[in-house]
Amino acid sequence: MNGLWPQIEPLLSRVSKPARYIGMEGGAQQPHHSPEKVAWLLAYPDTYEIGLPNQGLQILYEILNERSDAVAERTYAPWHDLEELLRERGIPLFSVDTHRSAADFDIFGFNLSAELTYTNLLNMVDLAGVPVRSADRGPEHPLIAAGGHCTYNPEPLADFLDLVVLGDGEEVVAEITEVVRDWKASGRMLGDRKGVLRSLAQIDGVYVPSMYRATYSGKEFTGLESLFDDVPDLVEKRTIADLADFPYPKQQLVPLTEVVHDRLNVEVFRGCTRGCRFCQAGMITRPVRERPAAQVRSMVADGLRRTGYDEVSLTSLSTADYSGIEALVTDIVDAAGDGPAITVALPSLRVDAFGVGIATQLQHGRRAGLTFAPEAGTWRMRQVINKLIREEDLYSAVEAAFSNGWRRVKLYFLTGLPTETDEDTLGIAELARNCVEIGRAHTRNPSVTVSVGGFVPKPFTPFQWFGQNTVEELQRKINLLRDATRRMHGVQVKWHDPKATQVEGIMSRGDRRIGAVIETVWRNGGTFQEWNERFELPLWLDAMAEHGLDPDWYTHRHRTEAEVLPWDHLSAGLHKDFLWQDWRDALNEVGLPDCRWTPCYDCGACTGYSIEHIVASATPPAGGSQGTGQDLASTWVPVSIRPSGDQVGAR
Amino acid sequence: MRIRLRYRKLGKVRFTSHRDVARCWERAFRTSGLPVASTEGFSPRPKMHFGLALSTSHESLGEYLDLDLLDPESAAVDLDGLPEMLSAHLPVGIDIEAVTIIDRSAPSLQEAVTSCTWQIEIPGISTDDLRSAVHHVVSATTLPIVRERKGKPVSDDLRPGILRLEVLDPATAPADLAGAVLYAELATAPRSVRPSELMAVFDPPLQEGRVRRIQQLITDNGATREPLLPGAPLMVFAAASAI
Numbered sequence: 063m064n065g066l067w068p069q070i071e072p073l074l075s076r077v078s079k080p081a082r083y084i085g086m087e088g089g090a091q092q093p094h095h096s097p098e099k100v101a102w103l104l105a106y107p108d109t110y111e112i113g114l115p116n117q118g119l120q121i122l123y124e125i126l127n128e129r130s131d132a133v134a135e136r137t138y139a140p141w142h143d144l145e146e147l148l149r150e151r152g153i154p155l156f157s158v159d160t161h162r163s164a165a166d167f168d169i170f171g172f173n174l175s176a177e178l179t180y181t182n183l184l185n186m187v188d189l190a191g192v193p194v195r196s197a198d199r200g201p202e203h204p205l206i207a208a209g210g211h212c213t214y215n216p217e218p219l220a221d222f223l224d225l226v227v228l229g230d231g232e233e234v235v236a237e238i239t240e241v242v243r244d245w246k247a248s249g250r251m252l253g254d255r256k257g258v259l260r261s262l263a264q265i266d267g268v269y270v271p272s273m274y275r276a277t278y279s280g281k282e283f284t285g286l287e288s289l290f291d292d293v294p295d296l297v298e299k300r301t302i303a304d305l306a307d308f309p310y311p312k313q314q315l316v317p318l319t320e321v322v323h324d325r326l327n328v329e330v331f332r333g334c335t336r337g338c339r340f341c342q343a344g345m346i347t348r349p350v351r352e353r354p355a356a357q358v359r360s361m362v363a364d365g366l367r368r369t370g371y372d373e374v375s376l377t378s379l380s381t382a383d384y385s386g387i388e389a390l391v392t393d394i395v396d397a398a399g400d401g402p403a404i405t406v407a408l409p410s411l412r413v414d415a416f417g418v419g420i421a422t423q424l425q426h427g428r429r430a431g432l433t434f435a436p437e438a439g440t441w442r443m444r445q446v447i448n449k450l451i452r453e454e455d456l457y458s459a460v461e462a463a464f465s466n467g468w469r470r471v472k473l474y475f476l477t478g479l480p481t482e483t484d485e486d487t488l489g490i491a492e493l494a495r496n497c498v499e500i501g502r503a504h505t506r507n508p509s510v511t512v513s514v515g516g517f518v519p520k521p522f523t524p525f526q527w528f529g530q531n532t533v534e535e536l537q538r539k540i541n542l543l544r545d546a547t548r549r550m551h552g553v554q555v556k557w558h559d560p561k562a563t564q565v566e567g568i569m570s571r572g573d574r575r576i577g578a579v580i581e582t583v584w585r586n587g588g589t590f591q592e593w594n595e596r597f598e599l600p601l602w603l604d605a606m607a608e609h610g611l612d613p614d615w616y617t618h619r620h621r622t623e624a625e626v627l628p629w630d631h632l633s634a635g636l637h638k639d640f641l642w643q644d645w646r647d648a649l650n651e652v653g654l655p656d657c658r659w660t661p662c663y664d665c666g667a668c669t670g671y672s673i674e675h676i677v678a679s680a681t682p683p684a685g686g687s688q689g690t691g692q693d694l695a696s697t698w699v700p701v702s703i704r705p706s707g708d709q710v711g712a713r
Numbered sequence: 714m715r716i717r718l719r720y721r722k723l724g725k726v727r728f729t730s731h732r733d734v735a736r737c738w739e740r741a742f743r744t745s746g747l748p749v750a751s752t753e754g755f756s757p758r759p760k761m762h763f764g765l766a767l768s769t770s771h772e773s774l775g776e777y778l779d780l781d782l783l784d785p786e787s788a789a790v791d792l793d794g795l796p797e798m799l800s801a802h803l804p805v806g807i808d809i810e811a812v813t814i815i816d817r818s819a820p821s822l823q824e825a826v827t828s829c830t831w832q833i834e835i836p837g838i839s840t841d842d843l844r845s846a847v848h849h850v851v852s853a854t855t856l857p858i859v860r861e862r863k864g865k866p867v868s869d870d871l872r873p874g875i876l877r878l879e880v881l882d883p884a885t886a887p888a889d890l891a892g893a894v895l896y897a898e899l900a901t902a903p904r905s906v907r908p909s910e911l912m913a914v915f916d917p918p919l920q921e922g923r924v925r926r927i928q929q930l931i932t933d934n935g936a937t938r939e940p941l942l943p944g945a946p947l948m949v950f951a952a953a954s955a956i
Binding site for chain 2: 067071072074075080081083084085086088316318319320367368369370371372403
């Protein structure tokens with residue numbers, strides 16, 4: 063079926079990058095629609111080249127199409143040039159697989175990975191011909207669902223989303239499909255939209271915002287109450303116990319046009335227990351579930367053979383921490399030995415010589431740049447954020463990099479962290495200068511690029527109570543760093559726009575009242591806000607003012623222990639008192655070890671769901687916990703270990 | 714061994730860019746296992762040489778690619794079966810039609826090709842109106858245009874580059890092209906004339922619809938041939954109407 067293609071085709075020679083809209087990827091499924099099947103439209107609210115590689119959507123695309131009662135297609139946000147042409151001609155949003163009208167699907171599944179894409183979500187729903195507010199939708203309209211990391215605080219989108227999925231999607235999509243299938247079979251009886259949503263609200267991990275009412279006392283948000291007895295007061299995230307049961311994607315999509323992360327991606331583990339306090343991903347995806355090494359090897363070998371890619375990335379939140387990483391890497395390199403040259407990439411490199419050692423083993427050929435993320439400029443600051451990298455770890459990593467032929471090193475830092483002083487900011491310059499010095503022993507023009515991002519506190523992290531720095535304060539710190547490095551030969555400083563950081567902050571911890579702001583910004587043309595050239599802070603501040611909301615109150619204010627948070631009705635398994643204690647520990651500059659290899663401190667992620675870490679090998683990675691070479695049991699390590707509760711060890 | 718492939722690019726895949734297609738070829742070499750020679754150095758690339766780039770969204774019946782195969786592995790390659798075998802590894806709409814061995818000393822496609830023939834769909838105009846517009850263009854002795862070169866406006870005459878310009882008889886025009894269809898032979902040397910430049914010399918300027926390259930031609934000592942078959946004479950217009 064070619065659906066809208068005859069109408070879309072004549073427009074494509076008039077728009078930029080038309081290959082975004084043709085589908086035809088290697089590995090694309092052949093969707094067969096039928097009235098008995100639930101038709102899913104998996105959507106990424108950004109351009110094709112950003113959205114296509116999203117592994118979450120690709121996994122669900124396969125799992126759903128494998129089912130006899132479901133069919134799934136994909137769509138991405140059309141760039142504004144095509145959007146204008148579509149609107150001019152009344153052509154709706156379409157799928158890229160068969161160019162079917164979006165409104166002909168039963169359920170949209172949006173992946174939400176970044177707050178600044180929220181206005182694009184509204185725009186896509188509207189472009190589909192569906193009312194943007196869930197209250198205005200009838201039984202004839204698709205259900206609008208969302209998953210992904212941002213859904214741990216979905217409240218700013220509560221008025222627009224029919225349902226929200228927390229956590230791993232692999233299993234829950236089946237349960238949602240079954241409910242929607244039965245509803246469809248019943249003829250979507252008029253007025254029954256509330257009925258199907260209420261059934262969906264019974265599924266573990268599914269949150270239906272319209273089944274709850276928010277209460278306020280003046281400015282204060284005072285809570286969310288469920289409107290029905292059978293709708294849970296607390297929605298828990300879903301977690302797949304064992305990644306080995308889900309060797310997806312089996313047929314990773316190979317786009318015809320260039321996209322980000324354009325290579326084979328094999329997820330080697332999910333979850334992270336390093337406990338970096340700023341990192342939401344590490345908190346909400348616990349516990350660690352490693353894929354068996356044999357499965358990783360076969361997914362790499364099959365994937366390379368099928369796709370024709372010459373690069374594979376072993377993905378996770380911290381791949382060098384995969385137990386048995388050295389053996390795995392050796393196996394992959396050996397297996398590729400006789401064939402064409404294969405590049406194996408680790409998306410995040412550990413800050414030590416061990417990490418560089420692996421990179422050296424992997425990267426034959428051109429050694430352009432290596433990236434490390436010390437995140438903060440002083441040991442004190444790194445204790446606060448629990449990124450326990452010592453200066454000598456960084457220097458040994460940089461020494462290893464330059465001595466092995468790399469000429470450029472990139473260092474990632476956050477600024478605007480809790481308790482941060484100018485000494486911490488200047489510490490970044492100091493580290494960068496010392497790294498250049500180390501490089502000079504090995505290469506004539508060593509280059510160190512410092513990349514600085516403004517810190518945005520996220521829900522379900524110990525920093526969720528922290529009042530983020532103002533735009534002016536972030537800019538002052540960036541300027542301080544620029545001034546300090548101006549005369550440092552070989553050091554370049556790059557930074558993200560602090561203005562965008564403020565808007566991210568508003569949505570990251572916003573409540574339902576922010577929905578009106580998102581809608582106003584969208585109606586005023588504020589789409590693609592994560593694109594620098596399209597981002598406009600005044601659009602947001604004006605909309606906040608229009609709705610009587612105070613940006614300071616949402617972003618720059620420290621929250622108290624007693625305050626009800628807009629996401630308190632959701633759970634990532636983490637005990638709130640664990641997070642609060644970890645916040646106090648942060649302020650006291652007390653670190654917390656990685657619980658994969660040390661006793662459990664009962665954060666709640668395992669114990670609450672009766673699951674455990676699953677590791678591929680009983681041997682911790684070289685360098686021990688946190689990869690810093692530190693022996694956590696000895697006394698010279700400046701890390702305090704809190705007495706643990708129940709012992710749930712690594713299996 | 715150096716081989717020259719001729720392939721088509723038709724349908725949805727025409728919206729991919731020249732660069733996109735190059736990457737598709739690279740992946741196809743790997744998935745098919747064709748023993749393609751690589752460049753030396755830190756980031757080896759397959760030794761492939763394209764002819765004139767085709768604009769994104771233009772179709773073609775006559776695209777060419779020169780490819781160096783590894784020796785001695787090339788001896789085992791079944792050249793007769795190669796078009797079908799390799800096409801299966803390429804996106805739908807890219808189909809290899811023919812292959813031949815060429816001499817390594819043969820001039821590159823970019824050097825050798827002297828002109829291309831095109832079919833250009835012109836929406837919103839009758840065949841008769843288009844015929845009279847074509848008559849004006851063809852009768853002109855010069856067709857001055859201004860274009861930018863190295864950031865500076867340069868005036869140029871397009872007329873010498875327009876080697877042939879006709880309106881296809883609606884009875885013989887390809888069924889999938891709607892309305893009036895131009896047939897043009899445009900020079901690629903000494904300087905290349907693009908279909909969009911041709912549109913601009915009409916008064917008023919024409920809007921191009923679907924654009925399809927039909928052939929790339931080499932004119933050598935007065936004889937015209939296509940790049941794949943050295944020395945073979947070519948029935949230019951018959952081939953153009955055959956689709």
